[in-house]
Amino acid sequence: MKKPRISVIGVGYVGLCTAVGLASKGYSVLACDVDEQKISKINQGIPPFHEPGLQEKLSESIKKGNLKGVVGQTDQVIEETDLTFVAVGTPSKPDGSIDLKYIESAACNIGKALKQKDSYHVTIIKSTVVPGTTQNIVKPLLEKESKKTCGVDFGLCMNPEFLRQGSAFQDTLNADRVVIGAYDKQSGDTLEDLYKDFYSAHTPPIIRTTLSTAELIKYASNAMLATKISFINTIANICEQIPGADVKVVATAMGLDKRIGPLFLDAGLGYGGSCFPKDVKALIACSKKLGYDPELLDSVEQVNKTQPLKAVKFCKEQLGKLEGKNIAILGLAFKPDTDDMREARVIPIINQLLKEGANVTAYDPVAMPIAKTIFDNKISYATSALKCLKNADSCIIVTEWEEFKKLTPEDFTKNMKQPILIDGRRMFNPETFKTKMQFVALGLGK
Numbered sequence: 302m303k304k305p306r307i308s309v310i311g312v313g314y315v316g317l318c319t320a321v322g323l324a325s326k327g328y329s330v331l332a333c334d335v336d337e338q339k340i341s342k343i344n345q346g347i348p349p350f351h352e353p354g355l356q357e358k359l360s361e362s363i364k365k366g367n368l369k370g371v372v373g374q375t376d377q378v379i380e381e382t383d384l385t386f387v388a389v390g391t392p393s394k395p396d397g398s399i400d401l402k403y404i405e406s407a408a409c410n411i412g413k414a415l416k417q418k419d420s421y422h423v424t425i426i427k428s429t430v431v432p433g434t435t436q437n438i439v440k441p442l443l444e445k446e447s448k449k450t451c452g453v454d455f456g457l458c459m460n461p462e463f464l465r466q467g468s469a470f471q472d473t474l475n476a477d478r479v480v481i482g483a484y485d486k487q488s489g490d491t492l493e494d495l496y497k498d499f500y501s502a503h504t505p506p507i508i509r510t511t512l513s514t515a516e517l518i519k520y521a522s523n524a525m526l527a528t529k530i531s532f533i534n535t536i537a538n539i540c541e542q543i544p545g546a547d548v549k550v551v552a553t554a555m556g557l558d559k560r561i562g563p564l565f566l567d568a569g570l571g572y573g574g575s576c577f578p579k580d581v582k583a584l585i586a587c588s589k590k591l592g593y594d595p596e597l598l599d600s601v602e603q604v605n606k607t608q609p610l611k612a613v614k615f616c617k618e619q620l621g622k623l624e625g626k627n628i629a630i631l632g633l634a635f636k637p638d639t640d641d642m643r644e645a646r647v648i649p650i651i652n653q654l655l656k657e658g659a660n661v662t663a664y665d666p667v668a669m670p671i672a673k674t675i676f677d678n679k680i681s682y683a684t685s686a687l688k689c690l691k692n693a694d695s696c697i698i699v700t701e702w703e704e705f706k707k708l709t710p711e712d713f714t715k716n717m718k719q720p721i722l723i724d725g726r727r728m729f730n731p732e733t734f735k736t737k738m739q740f741v742a743l744g745l746g747k
């Protein structure tokens with residue numbers, strides 16, 4: 302089979318991992334974005350964000366000539382390729398509903414380019430978009446601008462992406478499933494052939510469905526994972542009211558039930574990142590607009606809103622008033638192995654601590670430069686975990702970085718003014734720490 306030529310519009314996590322994944326398997330890929338700086342980095346073989354394994358394959362693909370970054374120029378990349386993945390951002394509007402401006406502009410540009418093109422071209426929406434978007438917004442824009450008919454003159458698919466930050470590139474190469482929503486059979490077959498060739502002997506289950514079902518699968522998956530997290534956080538909050546109860550043991554035992562499974566049952570200060578908060582909000586807004594009030598998802602979001610503030614409540618229970626108290630924060634990124642602080646749970650925690658008059662010193666192995674753009678000089682920044690603990694009245698563990706696991710009770714007792722540790726991610730063994738200091742852990746009965 303002759304490999305189709307591919308273009309990718311939008312080179313964020315999803316777009317770039319898709320582009321590099323395909324290029325690394327010998328496809329010829331054009332990666333297109335309006336951000337000149339990003340494209341210039343990509344063409345030098347440097348990923349614009351930190352993601353394990355991506356750098357090597359990116360620079361290899363650029364050197365081999367399989368991948369090329371292009372600024373703007375949608376018409377050129379459509380002309381020179383057979384399939385286009387659209388992976389532009391879909392941010393939230395202030396009311397939580399999805400902002401489709403980048404999708405709309407990509408669809409208009411692709412439509413204009415299709416008008417000039419004679420051969421069959423398939424557009425694949427990879428961005429997370431609410432159900433109905435590809436059918437009711439993308440398709441009409443493509444048809445209007447191209448003056449052609451979808452399913453006859455050109456093809457259209459919706460193909461959600463399930464990668465996680467921190468393992469994004471590996472997730473692209475080893476998917477659990479491929480979901481293909483297709484407007485017409487030919488488009489779906491074209492994309493299915495591409496994936497079968499891409500994964501060859503390791504092709505995961507491929508689900509063929511409608512455009513809207515494909516869109517909903519992505520939201521349902523993320524909402525389910527977010528629900529698991531808010532559920533276990535609810536159980537953690539109940540555990541705290543029961544002497545001797547421990548959410549970690551509850552979660553381990555629950556996870557052994559095959560119907561429940563062990564993953565995404567780590568109680569903590571809530572979920573953050575660029576997907577779960579935004580996608581749960583967008584699904585709620587979409588559902589309400591359609592006339593159904595998804596109460597369960599409202600609760601999932603509500604739990605996630607109050608959960609981080611528990612760290613502040615614990616601090617107050619230990620210290621009384623926070624005015625003038627020194628609080629050490631370990632971990633700023635929304636999860637370990639990333640410098641991303643989008644919707645990081647530490648943001649509401651620090652804001653509340655500052656509101657109550659506390660002095661905050663923070664440390665994170667990689668997210669400090671991003672934190673400085675958020676908090677500026679409202680907080681202090683330490684250059685190591687131990688320096689962060691110096692003279693602190695209380696320490697809150699917000700992100701479970703591997704390097705924090707090495708901290709011993711003595712590291713806290715020797716450096717802090719008062720050794721009060723609040724373990725918001727259940728990193729430390731309560732038996733070891735409880736005897737040496739005031740130790741409060743989330744989900745642990747008092």
Ligand code: UDX
Binds near residue numbers: 568570
């Ligand atoms: C998520 C989905 O996993 C991925 O499939 C989708 O494509 C994008 O959104 P990501 O945002 O990269 O990926 O991070 P993930 O590892 O899923 O964690 C999200 C948040 O949930 C983090 O803040 C993490 O700390 C929190 N979390 C995760 C928990 O609090 N407990 C858990 O058990 C698991």
